[in-house]
Amino acid sequence: MSEARTQRSFFDQYLGKLRHVAEIIDLAPEVVEILSKPKRTIIVSLPLKMDNGKTRVFTAYRVQFNDARGPMKGGFRYHPDVNLDEVKTLAALMTLKTAVVNIPYGGSKGGVKCNPKEMSRRELEVLTREYAKALAPFIGPDIDIPAPDVNTDAQVMAWFLDEYNKVVGKVVPGVVTGKPLSIGGSRGRGEATGRGVFFIGLEAASKLNVSLKDARVSIQGFGNVAFNAAKFFYELGSKIVAVSDSKGGIYNPDGLNIYKVMEVKRKEGSVTKYSEAEIISREDPLTVDCDILIPAALEGQITEKNAGNVKAKIIIEGANGPTTPEADKILSEKGVFIVPDILANAGGVVVSYFEWVQNRMGYYWSEKEVNDKLKTIMANAFNDVYEVSKKYNVDMRTGAYITSINRIVDAMKSLGWI
Structure with a gap:
């Protein structure tokens, strides 16, 4: 995580780019307003008895930004600098990222303010399970699908999945991605x-x-x-x-x-x-x-x-x-x-999407199939953005924002939101 800019300015940068694109493609004010605010913000306190016998309370977040194009998708991180502005910004950017590669998701992000480097394996496992229990009413394979991020990995996803399964009383492998292969992970996800x-x-x-x-x-x-x-x-x-x-x-x-x-x-x-x-x-x-x-x-x-x-x-x-x-x-x-x-860097979320698809159909692809499908999606996304950037005579970043926002707007129109 960088000290080069405050997390507040990070969200301001997103808003600045959104308003710039709104001028170029003449977005209605209500569209800008929808894309400036998350659909749902979840803040929970997680009490945890530490190895030394003392109880600490950790603050955890999940921001679900927009689900016009499908269930929301985004990782969660463990880091001492986690805060609401950072999580909100990353959830907004996930909304754009899933749209720019044209996979049927919205965007979300989560995090727990903690220092995992100072915590034991037991403490991390209990923290993960408490986080899963707190989020269980608000997530699911048709609602919001978490994944690994900074300082969270396949093992953390396995703990999270196990606790979610206990809460809902059934096995739901598609509730998280980035899992170990042994419990429904996808080949090719690591790379x-x-x-x-x-x-x-x-x-x-x-x-x-x-x-x-x-x-x-x-x-x-x-x-x-x-x-x-x-x-x-x-x-x-x-x-x-x-x-x-x-x-x-x-x-x-x-x-x-x-x-x-x-x-x-x-x-x-x-x-x-x-x-x-x-x-x-x-x-x-x-x-x-x-x-x-x-x-x-x-x-x-x-x-x-x-x-x-x-x-x-x-x-x-x-x-x-x-x-x-x-x-x-x-x-x-x-x-x-x-x-x-x-x-x-959308390759990770694309293969997370593949993992979710494989979980839902109960059939798993070879690594070559995963990599071939990834190449097709990344190439198509690049060429879509390149053509848009040429059409509007803008740089690729602006072209990517225009591409993704147009797709989100089309979905919101179809749903009758705007």
């Missing part, structure tokens, strides 16, 4: 976001006549999304010239061996221990010489202070909100082609 970033890279490179073989790719981050994106570009023949983690970055203009870098990180705790590269700061991958930049770490990393130094022709936003509006303007004036987060 889905990074693979989606790669598929978007294929489409962007094709449109801009950039050859990905020997293309120089710089990646800020080296977590799940960053590593998987790096792996797919590397296997295609691209040169991964820089990566970073929380302790710093590494740079080699001749390219890094991604698998060796990951081996070093796993053994020694940081990419900076890799010997065949120059050590740089964790921000430096944003401004090294490269053809494609993938910010896949935190919010608010490309700002008005460093945007002028970005050398990439293409930026694919693997992280949520890595580019500030001020930086967006600078990069746009420089002619940088930016694929926005709500499109670029």
Whole structure:
């Protein structure tokens, strides 16, 4: 989570973009109002007896933003900085993300204000089960489907599912996604976001006549999304010239061996221990010489202070909100082609959708089927947004907002909301 901007300003940025799009496509004021306010906000207090015998009370949230296009979808996170404004903003962006890739969902988000790094496994399990019990009346496979997010994983989803099943008195695997394979998870889910970033890279490179073989790719981050994106570009023949983690970055203009870098990180705790590269700061991958930049770490990393130094022709936003509006303007004036987060990193929610579909029909696809379907959806979404951006003569971020908002408006009209 970034300290680069307050969570209040994060929601203000969403509202600013919404109003900008409203002017371009002449949205009615009531539509803007609906898309400015969540449908439902749930705030609960979760008392938990800690291992030391004392009881602590944790504040938990679930914001269900809009369900015009279908059940709401969004992860939940465990983090000490969780607050209502952040959760509300992320729920709004999930509403746009599911619409831009044209899957039949609305958007939601959740979180518990806690520090999971200071909690035992038992404490995390009990907290998860209390959260599931509190949310049970408001969620379900036809209402709102949670998923993993920051500091929550397949194990947390399994605990959540088990507690929900107890509350409702039956087994409902489709109530959450991102589950272990053994209880209804989908093949391909772990790599889905990074693979989606790669598929978007294929489409962007094709449109801009950039050859990905020997293309120089710089990646800020080296977590799940960053590593998987790096792996797919590397296997295609691209040169991964820089990566970073929380302790710093590494740079080699001749390219890094991604698998060796990951081996070093796993053994020694940081990419900076890799010997065949120059050590740089964790921000430096944003401004090294490269053809494609993938910010896949935190919010608010490309700002008005460093945007002028970005050398990439293409930026694919693997992280949520890595580019500030001020930086967006600078990069746009420089002619940088930016694929926005709500499109670029939607691979995870697409495969979550596949998991939900498989749960509901009780039949499970091979990993190849999942990956082929993901590629089709990501390619179609990219081309839809590209065509809209050309039609309105706007950048890809604005094009993505227009595409998603038009789809949400069409659904609201059909339902008689507007």
